[in-house]
Amino acid sequence: MSDGASSLLRLTIDLEAVAQNHLSLQKKVGRGVDVAPAVKADAYGLGLAPIAKTLYQNNARHFYVTHPAEGAALRALLPDPNVHIYMLHGMIDGGAEDALHHRLTPVLNGFSDVEEWAGAAKRLGKKLPVVLHLDTGMNRLGLGAGEVEKLSRNSDLLSALDLRYVMSHLACADLPDHPKNKEQLEKFKAARARLNLPSPASFANSGGIFLGADYHFDQVRPGAALYGIHFTEHGKGTMRPVVSLAARILQIRTIDNKESLGYGATYSVARPSKIATVSVGYADGYLRALSGRGHLFVKGIKCQVLGRVSMDCIMIDVTDMPETPKVGDWAEIMGPHQTADDVAAAAGTIGYEILTALGARAERYYKGQE
Numbered sequence: 023m024s025d026g027a028s029s030l031l032r033l034t035i036d037l038e039a040v041a042q043n044h045l046s047l048q049k050k051v052g053r054g055v056d057v058a059p060a061v062k063a064d065a066y067g068l069g070l071a072p073i074a075k076t077l078y079q080n081n082a083r084h085f086y087v088t089h090p091a092e093g094a095a096l097r098a099l100l101p102d103p104n105v106h107i108y109m110l111h112g113m114i115d116g117g118a119e120d121a122l123h124h125r126l127t128p129v130l131n132g133f134s135d136v137e138e139w140a141g142a143a144k145r146l147g148k149k150l151p152v153v154l155h156l157d158t159g160m161n162r163l164g165l166g167a168g169e170v171e172k173l174s175r176n177s178d179l180l181s182a183l184d185l186r187y188v189m190s191h192l193a194c195a196d197l198p199d200h201p202k203n204k205e206q207l208e209k210f211k212a213a214r215a216r217l218n219l220p221s222p223a224s225f226a227n228s229g230g231i232f233l234g235a236d237y238h239f240d241q242v243r244p245g246a247a248l249y250g251i252h253f254t255e256h257g258k259g260t261m262r263p264v265v266s267l268a269a270r271i272l273q274i275r276t277i278d279n280k281e282s283l284g285y286g287a288t289y290s291v292a293r294p295s296k297i298a299t300v301s302v303g304y305a306d307g308y309l310r311a312l313s314g315r316g317h318l319f320v321k322g323i324k325c326q327v328l329g330r331v332s333m334d335c336i337m338i339d340v341t342d343m344p345e346t347p348k349v350g351d352w353a354e355i356m357g358p359h360q361t362a363d364d365v366a367a368a369a370g371t372i373g374y375e376i377l378t379a380l381g382a383r384a385e386r387y388y389k390g391q392e
């Protein structure tokens with residue numbers, strides 16, 4: 023990493039804030055409940071290695087990834103046998119030996135997955151660790167009601183497996199008053215009872231944690247809250263922001279009345295204007311949907327994005343700044359004045375998409391790393 027002298031785009035990730043957020047969530051759910059971070063998709067784009075290590079140092083021992091390759095990468099980072107790694111998409115081509123080799127636990131998302139893993143367990147002469155995913159209303163992954171019935175009539179399949187958790191996932195956890203939350207909770211309890219499963223349960227993502235203790239069971243699986251995005255009212259103010267992004271001003275241009283800016287000439291200035299061209303674009307995760315809608319902060323002053331976002335740069339209006347900024351000054355994209363959730367709102371999306379879109383081009387600084 024350079025000293026930043028020639029850097030044009032700087033992504034700062036506050037590992038202390040991640041650790042604090044983890045601690046806050048652990049306090050919220052109490053000591054009897056495991057906080058199992060979701061570190062899928064490169065820890066929501068923030069970097070698997072520094073995030074996972076920080077969480078491990080703060081006593082996280084259960085982690086969720088999506089792909090088997092993510093699981094293998096995480097295992098290499100955290101060889102501790104007390105670290106448990108669950109793969110949300112399971113292993114659809116078999117691969118029980120591979121999973122054993124890396125000590126990865128698949129989430130079984132359908133009846134045929136259960137059959138396959140029970141078969142592999144018998145073949146290998148081992149009770150293989152698994153998580154059983156019951157669908158309670160997402161209709162995305164997990165055993166549906168019919169499959170739960172079928173499984174209850176084939177209980178020998180489960181006895182071949184080392185069932186670590188039975189889990190489900192909420193569709194509307196970010197909407198505390200949505201009736202679907204309670205419906206899913208009741209369906210989950212009924213399915214567990216139907217299968218007569220004594221195994222521990224995992225139900226809540228970040229939003230679910232804020233729905234209260236009924237939703238916590240034995241393990242919670244937060245991602246968003248750890249990374250400081252919480253577009254929901256009920257979580258507001260409790261989590262610390264983790265991400266800041268700043269880009270440098272490349273040029274200041276003086277534009278005449280009625281001149282247009284950028285691709286498609288979609289915006290024409292209505293007055294003689296001072297325009298700063300800033301080194302961030304959609305290739306950096308500054309979504310094109312922010313064209314004409316986003317804002318940056320220069321020396322704490324809000325400046326509107328004008329015209330289209332291009333691949334590598336954007337233009338902002340600095341006409342009304344008391345002092346015209348200089349080439350090389352930093353403009354805040356996310357930071358003290360606006361969060362990832364604010365940027366998401368302007369783009370018509372959610373903080374999750376903003377974080378995971380942050381590209382590889384920015385120079386990364388990890389604050390609070392050992």
Ligand SMILES: *Cc1c(COP(=O)(O)O)cnc(C)c1O
Nearest residue numbers: 060191227228243244245246247
């Ligand atoms: C991504 C994911 C999580 C984490 O969700 P957040 O809303 O980021 O807390 C938990 N469970 C499952 C099944 C997921 O896919």
